[in-house]
Amino acid sequence: MSPAEIAERVRSRFSDVAVARGEVTVIVAREELLETLTFLRADELLRLDFLSCVTATDWPGKDPRFWVDYELKSVELHHRLRVKVGLAETDAHIPSVTGLFPTADWLEREVFDFYGVVFDGHPELTRILLPDDWEGHPLLKTEELGGVNTRFVGAFIPPVDRRDAK
């Protein structure tokens, strides 16, 4: 199916559908997420049964602040579709989709690790890439790039732009 046809098909059910650069994006509310993914997977013309990727972006100062992004793909029909959900800064909770797509397990943990978005109903929502005792969520736009204390010697190495050129 071409992107326009996919958009047409999805639009019959969801209002907020956009096509840009040959990619179809559906924006849904948090409450509708699980229902949406179930529908997209079951629909006989779409059959979006493979979850490629789950990730998020951070837009401080805007509402919604977080956009969680699901990249879906059809194994047999080869087309793709993106589902996006906006989350407010004060309420960064979203239902976990691990029940529908087991592959979301680590991908959701990564988003939690990087952005602090909480996936309700996730079997084991813990840090995945950073050490367990890490404080903060490094990919937030409000976090700095570097300058983390190195263990053992207590040396503080500032980010490049604040280093003394001695």
Next chain:
Amino acid sequence: MPVERVEGVHLGKTPEEVEEEVERGLLLTRLDRAVGWARKQSMWPASFGLACCAIEMMSTGAGRYDISRWGMELFRASPRQADLMIVAGRVSQKMAPVLRRIYDQMPEPKWVISMGVCASAGGMFTNYAIVQGVDTIVPVDIYVPGCPPKPEMLMFGILSLHKKVRTEVPFK
């Protein structure tokens, strides 16, 4: 083995007599030099591959570059059997305690080669995740630059370390 061409003062012999003695199969050296030589000849690296540099380290160990020419092809899995640690790749904050622990487990004497710019100074990854130089965790003897260093560069680093080990004074 470095042969000491002593001027005969210690033994009360003329240089000609010393020469004669050497020809008869006697080598004279200082103990510290002999120890240094022995250590250099039997260096076993601990395999501590982390990232891209680890692949180049493996290339160094494989057929073409053939690190066994210096008797070093035996990458030990256990740090307790190794006396050289080649930190090959970027060291993350999560890996840093592990690295230190492995270093502590190695028996004395031990040496460290920091392979690649990430291990040496953080390299291009000046960010929250990477330790900005492995020398903040363990003492480093040789830094090998490059991203990743070619096997030739690692071999040069190893040979430089050999020279250092051979000439350093083991007893104080």
Next chain:
Amino acid sequence: MIINMGPQHPSTHGVLRLLLELDGEQVIACKPIIGYLHTGIEKNTEYRSWMQGVTFVTRADYLSPFFNELAYCLAVEKLLGIQAPPRAQVLRVMFNELNRISSHLVYLATGGLELGAVSVMLYGFREREVLMDVFESATGLRMNHAYIRIGGVIMDLNEEGESKIYNFLNVMPGRIDELETLLDENPIWIERNRGVGMLSADEALALGVTGPTLRAAGVAMDIRRDAPYSGYETYGFEVITETGADAYSRYRVRMREMRESMKIVRQCLERLAEPGPVMVEDPKVAWPAKLSVGPDGIGNDPAYIQHIMEESMEALIHHFKMVTEGVAVPAGEVYQAVESPRGELGMYVVSSGEHRPYRVKIRDPSFVNLQALPKMLEGGLVADAIAAIASLDPVMGGVDR
């Protein structure tokens, strides 16, 4: 008994750590713990220009640098609404396929080493060195090339590189035969691999597993054919599948894929007979510097340096602007997937219209594939864990990024 395997372990392909719960020799539960190579590449790209992003992503999965570069550049080109010139696309495809062979060779070498077949390791690296020579002649570096750039490739293929590729194509088929003779019917190799690390097609798809692991379970999913990029639809090649769904089938898929890749490289070389530009003309996108091969290796082209330093002020200003500020990419978001040696490598790139990326997410196949490890190990023997990990071929640089 609970044992800890890794993160510093000779047989886990880098710094993977596994918590294994054992009952005697049997694995009851397995929990992979990752992050020991977390590099912050995604955060770093947000602080550098679009062009510098290539240098960062190439170091994510360090065994398939060309694939990372290609996925990133295709994504940025999609945002810019441009396409690389035909010759650049052929070069991209060719280096990707050569890279696929070198990556599969490392799988074979390390996998062999882990199962105790040291000779396989030596042969694998011997073959790979031939390819490393090709890459060094053509791009200047053995690894982390940053060869594919936004709008094309950094330099045309030189004669030395081309003759080395021909040499490789002559030598390699015999070498693959040699490896197959050594392993295909080797009783120990079969014993250690057949029926080990089983992962059926349904399980693999549910867990998001892609690449040779999925194809070894009989699912012919290959992005090169399903959603072609860089002109893959015009090349003749087969999507290799096997039906065993075990470690041995994955080995067979990879061996056969190497031959398919060589088929594509041959077609690329035919197409390269026709000269043409390797970078888009648009001066707002194209990287200004020109590289050439001198007596001391690959570096800036002396003629170009003379041009900007002595002849044309305008060219110098333009060069300065491109190097310091770089490309401005229109706001938007794209997801571009390519078929890497380990599966679907996706790049989700978001631009806010500035001179640097707003977000670059690398969907690395190793990261997602590794989730299937507990499924593959549980119920098996602990010694088979090594073979199962090797058959998955995870690269920790890609897993932890």
